[in-house]
Amino acid sequence: MLDFLSTATDGGSVNPWVPLAYLVAGVFFILALRGLSSPSTSRTGNRFGMIGMLIAVVTTLVTHDIANIVEIGIAIFVGGAFGLVVARRIAMTQMPELVAAFHSLVGLAAVLVGWAAYLNPGAFGLLTADGGIGAVSKVEMGLGIAIGAITFSGSVIAFAKLSGKMSGSPILLPGRHIINLGTLAAIIVLTALFAMAAPSETLPLIVAMTVAAFIIGFLLIIPIGGADMPVVVSMLNSYSGWAAAAMGFTLGNSAMIITGALVGSSGAILSYIMCRAMNRSFISVIAGGFGADASAAGGGGGEQRPYKTGSAEDAAFMLEQAEKVIIIPGYGMAVAQAQHALREMCDLLEEQGVEVKFAIHPVAGRMPGHMNVLLAEASVDYDKVFELEDINSEFAQADVAFIIGANDVVNPAAKTDKSSPIYGMPVFDVDKAKQVFFIKRSMGGVGYAGVDNDVFYMDQTVMLLSDAKKMVEGIVKALD
Amino acid sequence: MDFIGILSIFVLACFVGYYVVWSVTPALHTPLMAVTNAISSVIIVGALIASAEAGSDIAKWLGLAGVVLASVNIFGGFAVTERMLAMYKKKEKK
Numbered sequence: 001m002l003d004f005l006s007t008a009t010d011g012g013s014v015n016p017w018v019p020l021a022y023l024v025a026g027v028f029f030i031l032a033l034r035g036l037s038s039p040s041t042s043r044t045g046n047r048f049g050m051i052g053m054l055i056a057v058v059t060t061l062v063t064h065d066i067a068n069i070v071e072i073g074i075a076i077f078v079g080g081a082f083g084l085v086v087a088r089r090i091a092m093t094q095m096p097e098l099v100a101a102f103h104s105l106v107g108l109a110a111v112l113v114g115w116a117a118y119l120n121p122g123a124f125g126l127l128t129a130d131g132g133i134g135a136v137s138k139v140e141m142g143l144g145i146a147i148g149a150i151t152f153s154g155s156v157i158a159f160a161k162l163s164g165k166m167s168g169s170p171i172l173l174p175g176r177h178i179i180n181l182g183t184l185a186a187i188i189v190l191t192a193l194f195a196m197a198a199p200s201e202t203l204p205l206i207v208a209m210t211v212a213a214f215i216i217g218f219l220l221i222i223p224i225g226g227a228d229m230p231v232v233v234s235m236l237n238s239y240s241g242w243a244a245a246a247m248g249f250t251l252g253n254s255a256m257i258i259t260g261a262l263v264g265s266s267g268a269i270l271s272y273i274m275c276r277a278m279n280r281s282f283i284s285v286i287a288g289g290f291g292a293d294a295s296a297a298g299g300g301g302g303e304q305r306p307y308k309t310g311s312a313e314d315a316a317f318m319l320e321q322a323e324k325v326i327i328i329p330g331y332g333m334a335v336a337q338a339q340h341a342l343r344e345m346c347d348l349l350e351e352q353g354v355e356v357k358f359a360i361h362p363v364a365g366r367m368p369g370h371m372n373v374l375l376a377e378a379s380v381d382y383d384k385v386f387e388l389e390d391i392n393s394e395f396a397q398a399d400v401a402f403i404i405g406a407n408d409v410v411n412p413a414a415k416t417d418k419s420s421p422i423y424g425m426p427v428f429d430v431d432k433a434k435q436v437f438f439i440k441r442s443m444g445g446v447g448y449a450g451v452d453n454d455v456f457y458m459d460q461t462v463m464l465l466s467d468a469k470k471m472v473e474g475i476v477k478a479l480d
Numbered sequence: 481m482d483f484i485g486i487l488s489i490f491v492l493a494c495f496v497g498y499y500v501v502w503s504v505t506p507a508l509h510t511p512l513m514a515v516t517n518a519i520s521s522v523i524i525v526g527a528l529i530a531s532a533e534a535g536s537d538i539a540k541w542l543g544l545a546g547v548v549l550a551s552v553n554i555f556g557g558f559a560v561t562e563r564m565l566a567m568y569k570k571k572e573k574k
Contacts (some may be wrong), residue, residue, distance in 0.1 A: 006533055023523075029519045036504045036512050039568035046511075053554055060525045064532045066542075072531055075544045079551025086552075087559035090502050095564075102517045102557055105549045109523050112546035116530030116539040123533030124526075224490050237513050244520045249486055251529070256492055256522050257486060258493040263516040265497030270509060312509060362506065369509030376507075376567040387506050 017293075019061040019068045019254060026258030028052025033262060039382055056255045091093070092377040092454035093334045096366040097162040098231060110148025110243035111210065115252055118206060124251055132199040137250055141154050142191035142206070142247035146213040151239040153217030155291065158232050161221075162366055168226030176223060177287065184217040217347050224285065226366070228410070230274045231285045231288025233367045238267025239408075270368050277362035277388075279414075279424035289417055307443070308461035315437050319345075322399035322435075326356045326391065328428055330364050332405020332441070336468035339378040342404065346380065348479040358385040359428055361409035392429055401433035403455075405468050407440070411453045436461040439468050511564045518557025524550035 029052045035045015066072065076108060090098050117124045118141060121133045128134045133141070136480045152422050155379060160166035173179065178267055190209035194202055224232050247253075283413020327346070332341060346356045358380065364371045375385055395401060413420040430436050442465055443456070455461055465470050504512050527550055530543025 009521045025522070026493070029522070030493075030500060032515055032519060033497075033500045033512070034505065036515070039503060039508065039565070040564045041512065042508060042568070043562065045557060047563060049515055049561075050512075050558050053522060053558075055518065055550070056522050056525055057528065058533055060528045061483065061532070065534065066532050068532065070543060072528065072547060075531070075547040078552045079548040079553075080555035081553065083552040084559050087556040087563060090560065095514075095560075098560065099513050099517060102514075105553050106517065109521065109527060109546045109549040109553075112542045112549070113523055113526035113530060116536075116542040117526065117548065119542070120530060120533060120536035120539035122535050123539065142561025149569055210494050213521050233513065237516060240520050242517065244523045245490060247526050249490070251526055253487055254486070254489050256525060257490045257518050258496075259522045261490055261493035262497040263520040264513055265494050266512060268518045269498065269501045270513070273509075274508075277492055360506075367510060367513065369507060369512070372507040372512045373564055373567070376564070376569070379567070379569060382507055385507060431559045446534070469491060476499075479495050 005209060015063070018059060022255035022261065023258075025052040025056040025255040028055065029255070029259050039076065050155055052255070052299045053330050066409060068248065079446060091337075092373055093337060094163070095373060096229065096370060097159050097366060100155050100159040100162055100233055103233075103240050104152050104159060106240040107148045107151025107153075107155060107236075107243060109245055110240075111145050111152060112251070114145035114148060115205050115206075115210075115450075117141055118145075118202075124193055128252070133229055135195045138195040138202075139191060140246055140249040141150070142194050142209060144243055144250055144294050145210055146187050146191065147239055147243040147246055149210055150217035150220070152234055153214045154232075154239070155217075157218055157221040158229065158236060161226060162233075163441045164230060167226070168229075170225040170236070171222040171293065173219070173223070176219065180216060180219055182198070183212055183219065187212050188214065223287075227363075228278075228285050229366045230279075230363050230368055230370075231282070233269050233272055234267050235286075235296035236267070236271035238264050241265070241267055252451045259389075274363055277339050277426060278422070295449050305457045307460050309465055310437070312464070312466075312471055313478045314476045315471075316478035317466055318435055318437070319400055319402070319475065320350075320351055320352055320355065324355055324357075325349060325400045325402055326357050326359050326395060326398045326433070327402045327404065327457070328359045328361070328364075328406050328410060328430070329368075329375070329404050330361075330406025330409060331366060332407075332439070332468050334365055334370065334374055336405065338404060338469040338472050339374045339470040341381075341469055341476060343375070343378040344476050345479065346384075348476060352479075356384065357391060359388070360385060360389050361406070361426075362404060362430065364409060388426055388428065392426075395429045395432040398433040399435060401428070401430040401436045402439075403430065404439045405439065407453060410455055413452075413454065430455060431458060434460060437464055438462070439464045439471050440464065441465065441467060507568070508565075511561050512563040514557055514564065516559060518554055521550040521553040521557065524554065 032049030035041045175337025194205040248256025410430045414422045414425040527546030
């Protein structure tokens with residue numbers, strides 16, 4: 001059936017069907033992302049993505065010598081089986097670290113492919129008449145390897161921070177900006193030298209460049225704190241795309257270029273959305289260090305201000321009386337795995353005629369859309385889940401604002417206090433609700449930004465100091 | 481393909497990506513990251529070429545390692561996206 005493809009010569013394919021097949025694969029990838037514009041079309045989109053991948057892989061296999069199909073089959077089987085097991089077992093709260101781990105694999109694969117192309121240019125149709133690799137190809141190859149290496153080591157650090165294997169607080173090296181800029185300059189210079197060097201002199205240059213790129217990926221991510229992880233994960237997503245695009249240029253493969261451009265823009269847009277939601281510039285996030293002095297600011301907080309505390313029974317009583325409740329989940333809900341209990345609470349309230357809505361801040365959690373996935377996992381109807389700008393005007397009519405595991409995203413200092421580190425960040429107007437319940441483990445910890453929150457001390461606020469899951473389960477019991 | 485031809489595809493695909501991604505609903509941003517991850521593993525194409533072609537043993541093994549890594553991502557990425565998307569449901573009153 002695919003015989004017409006197999007007439008292609010190795011590497012530089014002259015058969016017009018081959019580029020066409022890769023183009024079709026690229027179009028399927030566009031359709032995969034297009035499907036995500038709505039939950040109802042998203043699964044079809046995902047299938048399109050799978051079809052596109054199948055087309056790309058099959059096209060590659062039938063147009064090249066596949067003397068060692070057994071080894072390739074084993075490689076695909078081993079990788080695929082591992083991927084499927086992980087995908088099936090992973091808890092939804094662990095999505096951010098899984099995505100970071102996956103990014104690191106794409107990055108490393110790009111490095112390996114770049115190196116393979118360097119070592120065996122003939123296979124990729126990169127050999128020029130004089131037996132070397134063309135300068136343009138070497139620049140593309142170098143870029144692919146460098147971006148891939150940065151993606152790899154950066155994602156490994158992001159994974160370690162997100163999974164708690166490494167402290168989430170920023171690690172600040174003295175003179176880190178100079179070190180980083182120096183390393184970056186070294187990568188650029190080495191890539192240029194590599195492109196211009198004679199074939200016999202390229203090896204040390206590409207080795208040095210690869211090592212420098214691994215190092216800078218590591219250096220770039222260690223100073224970035226836990227709260228900025230949504231930006232980091234999005235940024236690494238973008239890099240993995242650019243790495244694929246660079247390899248696509250090297251191989252002249254349209255499927256890789258289209259995908260790389262799609263993924264690159266996707267990650268860049270997500271980074272932009274996350275930065276905007278924190279009112280911070282991309283540069284300041286990348287420079288890192290945010291939240292480094294959190295403990296200092298929280299510890300020396302002057303005189304203790306009065307606040308009210310309540311029990312699960314108190315909260316249950318008030319919630320039952322309410323007509324409209326808006327729930328604001330944050331990272332604390334994910335940590336406590338409270339989403340299922342929360343949905344039970346929500347069901348019980350709805351049975352009593354209470355209107356319940358969820359309000360999600362773009363940076364809630366550790367990656368874009370993190371809260372939405374957790375609520376979906378707990379079978380919360382997505383029609384009840386709203387974005388910041390769509391629901392913020394409704395707090396004035398809400399009887400209860402129920403904050404679970406969020407903090408900075410409800411801090412009014414972002415609107416009023418120009419000296420606050422979170423000033424200018426769009427926040428929920430919970431102070432307009434008649435009653436506020438704030439689930440928090442203790443009064444000690446402040447948000448990642450390290451600033452006190454006036455919402456704790458408002459007249460209408462009741463602090464529910466407990467583990468989020470236990471508190472919500474207590475409320476569920478009291479409602480029953 | 482010549483460089484300008486490839487560059488044209490790249491530039492146009494960036495614009496397509498820009499508009500397609502802005503139309504993704506924020507509720508699906510996590511699945512978006514998972515699926516972009518899966519499709520960026522199309523880099524497996526390069527790994528397959530490296531592992532299939534004769535010429536360099538080291539390149540072949542690097543290629544095979546690349547195939548393993550990319551396969552983890554392809555299967556894992558699509559499967560986890562599928563799993564997440566299956567959870568986004570509309571009202572089903574029990």
